[in-house]
Amino acid sequence: MKRVVHAACPHDCPDGCAVLISVEGDKAVKIQGDPAHPVTKGFLCAKVAKYLDRVYSPARVLHPLRRLGPKGPLACRNSPPEEPAPSHRWKPITWDEALEEISSRFRQIVQQFGSEAILPYSYGGTLGVLNGAAMDRRFFYRLGASQLERTICSEAGETALKSVIGEKLGTEPEQFRFARYIIAWGANIHGNNIHLWPFIEEARRAGAKLVVIDPYRTRTAACADWHLPIHPGTDAALALAMMHVIIGQGLYDADYVSQYTLGFDQLAEKVKEFPPECAAQWTGISASDIRKLAQEYATTRLAVIRLNYGLQRSERGGMSTRTVSMLPALTGSWRDIGGGLQLSTSGAFQLNKEALQLPELMYKALGRPARVVNMVELGKALTMLEAPPIQALFVYNSNPAAVCPNHNLVVRGLARHDLFTVVHEQFFTDTTDYADIVLPATTFFEHKDLLAAYGHYYLQISEQAIQPLGECRPNLEVFRALAHRMGFEEACFDESVDQMIDLALASRNPWLDGINREELERVGHVRLKLPGEPFLPFAEGKFWSQSGRAELYSDQLKAQGLDPVADFQPPEESRHHHMGDYPLEMLARKADNFLNSTFANIPTVQRIEQPSPILEINAEDARSRGIAEGDRVRVFNRRGEISLRARVVERVPPGVVSAQLNWAKLSEDGKNINVLTSEKLTDMGNSATFYSVLVEVERFRDNNQVTNKPAQTAS
Ligand SMILES: Nc1nc2c(c(=O)[nH]1)N[C@H]1C(S)=C(S)[C@@H](COP(=O)(O)OP(=O)(O)OC[C@H]3O[C@@H](n4cnc5c(=O)[nH]c(N)nc54)[C@H](O)[C@@H]3O)O[C@H]1N2
Ligand SMILES: Nc1nc2c(c(=O)[nH]1)N[C@H]1C(S)=C(S)[C@@H](COP(=O)(O)OP(=O)(O)OC[C@H]3O[C@@H](n4cnc5c(=O)[nH]c(N)nc54)[C@H](O)[C@@H]3O)O[C@H]1N2
Ligand code: SF4
Numbered sequence: 187m188k189r190v191v192h193a194a195c196p197h198d199c200p201d202g203c204a205v206l207i208s209v210e211g212d213k214a215v216k217i218q219g220d221p222a223h224p225v226t227k228g229f230l231c232a233k234v235a236k237y238l239d240r241v242y243s244p245a246r247v248l249h250p251l252r253r254l255g256p257k258g259p260l261a262c263r264n265s266p267p268e269e270p271a272p273s274h275r276w277k278p279i280t281w282d283e284a285l286e287e288i289s290s291r292f293r294q295i296v297q298q299f300g301s302e303a304i305l306p307y308s309y310g311g312t313l314g315v316l317n318g319a320a321m322d323r324r325f326f327y328r329l330g331a332s333q334l335e336r337t338i339c340s341e342a343g344e345t346a347l348k349s350v351i352g353e354k355l356g357t358e359p360e361q362f363r364f365a366r367y368i369i370a371w372g373a374n375i376h377g378n379n380i381h382l383w384p385f386i387e388e389a390r391r392a393g394a395k396l397v398v399i400d401p402y403r404t405r406t407a408a409c410a411d412w413h414l415p416i417h418p419g420t421d422a423a424l425a426l427a428m429m430h431v432i433i434g435q436g437l438y439d440a441d442y443v444s445q446y447t448l449g450f451d452q453l454a455e456k457v458k459e460f461p462p463e464c465a466a467q468w469t470g471i472s473a474s475d476i477r478k479l480a481q482e483y484a485t486t487r488l489a490v491i492r493l494n495y496g497l498q499r500s501e502r503g504g505m506s507t508r509t510v511s512m513l514p515a516l517t518g519s520w521r522d523i524g525g526g527l528q529l530s531t532s533g534a535f536q537l538n539k540e541a542l543q544l545p546e547l548m549y550k551a552l553g554r555p556a557r558v559v560n561m562v563e564l565g566k567a568l569t570m571l572e573a574p575p576i577q578a579l580f581v582y583n584s585n586p587a588a589v590c591p592n593h594n595l596v597v598r599g600l601a602r603h604d605l606f607t608v609v610h611e612q613f614f615t616d617t618t619d620y621a622d623i624v625l626p627a628t629t630f631f632e633h634k635d636l637l638a639a640y641g642h643y644y645l646q647i648s649e650q651a652i653q654p655l656g657e658c659r660p661n662l663e664v665f666r667a668l669a670h671r672m673g674f675e676e677a678c679f680d681e682s683v684d685q686m687i688d689l690a691l692a693s694r695n696p697w698l699d700g701i702n703r704e705e706l707e708r709v710g711h712v713r714l715k716l717p718g719e720p721f722l723p724f725a726e727g728k729f730w731s732q733s734g735r736a737e738l739y740s741d742q743l744k745a746q747g748l749d750p751v752a753d754f755q756p757p758e759e760s761r762h763h764h765m766g767d768y769p770l771e772m773l774a775r776k777a778d779n780f781l782n783s784t785f786a787n788i789p790t791v792q793r794i795e796q797p798s799p800i801l802e803i804n805a806e807d808a809r810s811r812g813i814a815e816g817d818r819v820r821v822f823n824r825r826g827e828i829s830l831r832a833r834v835v836e837r838v839p840p841g842v843v844s845a846q847l848n849w850a851k852l853s854e855d856g857k858n859i860n861v862l863t864s865e866k867l868t869d870m871g872n873s874a875t876f877y878s879v880l881v882e883v884e885r886f887r888d889n890n891q892v893t894n895k896p897a898q899t900a901s
């Protein structure tokens with residue numbers, strides 16, 4: 187019998203697609219986008235369209251396993267990317283044995299070092315409300331484990347956006363069709379946010395102009411009306427210069443500014459320091475182009491900005507995001523249907539997180555907040571953290587040995603003999619190579635969950651379509667079982683999936699009013715009860731900041747030692763400071779067809795992505811280094827080096843090179859691009875600085891001379 191199950195894509199992607207899975211017997215046979223969802227519109231991205239290959243991959247982790255032999259990747263590479271667990275490497279054990287071993291090691295560590303010697307490590311494997319951050323949080327709070335500061339992705343931008351408008355709210359994607367001037371600012375829409383594209387296309391058919399501000403000529407930039415290849419990390423200079431023009435020429439909405447903003451006078455004073463001529467030197471964008479951009483943006487009715495997280499992965503990414511976030515408050519474009527700005531919509535989903543996560547359990551365990559470890563600094567934490575040293579690491583929903591900056595330091599930490607590492611995973615990733623115990627995880631086909639979104643305003647239930655493969659378990663069930671093993675007796679560890687969904691929905695937020703599980707189960711996705719149709723969150727001010735206004739001046743920032751208005755300084759790791767040993771700015775970017783490191787091992791997805799790890803370099807930089815298309819090159823800085831194949835392109839301007847995130851063990855030298863990235867944190871939000879990286883590139887003298895050893899094996 188064939189049935190169709192409504193699910194929701196749980197991957198870390200703004201589009202939050204509604205998915206229909208066709209099932210015959212207990213086998214999923216088809217996946218498609220739900221045509222009824224107003225943003226999914228019946229299509230999926232190329233990678234998730236191939237999801238059956240991922241769910242039924244022969245390389246899935248299907249049973250609990252204990253490592254045999256040393257930590258670290260096998261002298262790998264030549265093994266096919268998809269292969270089941272090699273038997274000389276892993277010994278299958280029962281769940282009972284695995285849980286027993288984990289709980290007894292945890293107990294021992296708690297006794298000897300204290301509970302904060304245990305560190306959870308998780309991020310965006312699933313954004314499901316229950317399997318992303320619920321039972322796991324309860325467990326680690328109750329255990330009194332160190333807390334993880336989860337800022338690897340977006341915290342700089344989020345903090346900055348909130349510093350102006352107070353919450354993560356913005357223009358809904360469906361309204362982009364009404365815009366007549368669209369700026370994609372540090373936003374790779376074709377790669378990372380494809381479901382916005384049809385709305386942009388619709389707007390362009392009606393005459394809208396699309397401008398892309400990105401140092402890299404993305405596919406989005408290539409089909410835009412105007413691409414401005416900005417120097418990495420200099421967006422604040424551009425935005426401040428735009429405001430210099432907008433204010434100087436009186437192009438702002440004086441009525442909106444006076445009614446709904448705070449600090450305009452200070453801003454007007456500040457932007458005097460940033461005439462376009464000065465910003466041109468920092469940004470590489472000519473003064474006349476800056477003027478033109480400012481004038482067009484401020485005078486075209488229905489101008490919208492799709493701001494994304496690209497520019498905040500930079501040392502001063504917070505300030506960059508803050509300055510751009512000020513623009514629609516200045517022009518009053520928040521008034522217009524199809525105006526305003528979108529960075530994230532997630533602030534609209536005020537689920538009852540407290541009840542799901544129960545942070546009070548931490549106080550019960552410790553009587554105080556537990557130590558906080560920043561996830562970006564995992565390498566440091568594992569190798570040089572003050573007492574108590576991390577003795578156990580529990581990884582789920584993340585692949586830190588691939589995604590974390592300063593990879594060499596991370597794997598040095600992960601290779602520690604005395605570190606007890608558990609990894610709950612769907613695949614044998616770079617991180618499972620360092621695990622003592624690997625636990626098999628379900629995919630979203632195999633469990634039920636509740637999904638919010640950060641690129642639209644629909645709440646969804648994702649139903650379980652098939653039985654778990656092998657002995658796979660959802661995150662929630664693993665932490666429930668572990669809590670029982672640890673003897674935690676609180677009733678919260680017994681709550682069922684449906685009880686937890688009901689809890690999540692039991693929120694005082696009026697936008698969730700009346701939305702219940704039964705309705706979600708019946709229709710799959712439900713629009714939040716947003717006030718007004720169309721939803722214009724800030725048409726009449728009502729910002730979620732303390733003052734209720736868009737804060738162009740912020741005392742809070744001042745208290746943090748930041749400029750209370752805005753400011754620009756170039757990143758220390760940029761062309762503006764170092765022109766010496768490492769003169770090239772590297773963008774360690776995401777692949778258009780993977781999702782961070784997810785999908786990198788799926789052959790049918792690999793086939794649609796660029797072949798083997800490459801370095802994109804401009805002809806000018808290639809020529810001066812004697813590098814030709816296809817040459818093996820060594821890319822290096824003081825943190826590490828990697829061997830890549832050169833591709834000489836116009837997509838990156840002179841002075842900038844680009845390479846993609848991938849699994850380290852799939853490359854010839856067992857490394858990935860994060861050997862070069864820095865764990866330096868951003869100016870706001872303690873986020874990662876993947877796009878503030880300087881490198882040098884040289885041609886291998888002997889073009890076949892490539893070190894063929896894995897990054898780090900256990901000694
Ligand atoms: N296909 C695909 N989709 C994804 C992901 C993926 O890996 N692959 N990842 C998902 C995740 S976790 C996230 S957070 C989102 C992120 O989606 P985006 O926010 O779009 O993030 P990025 O791709 O990091 O950066 C966007 C663009 O910013 C550019 N950029 C880099 N530095 C600067 C700068 O200094 N200034 C400006 N103006 N631009 C700059 C980059 O070249 C890039 O094209 O995408 C999600 N969707
Ligand atoms: N160089 C460079 N590095 C980057 C970035 C970049 O642009 N450049 N982007 C950064 C960004 S924005 C982000 S968000 C981070 C992302 O970092 P991560 O959140 O670690 O993202 P993924 O690489 O997608 O790894 C998620 C892992 O979770 C597993 N998983 C999926 N679902 C489940 C589940 O239900 N249970 C369990 N237990 N596991 C599951 C997947 O198999 C996958 O291996 O990477 C960051 N790293
Ligand atoms: S990864 Fe993004 S675009 Fe692809 S199906 Fe999931 S939510 Fe949609």
Ligand SMILES: [Mo]
Pocket residue numbers: 198338339340
């Ligand atoms: Mo992210």
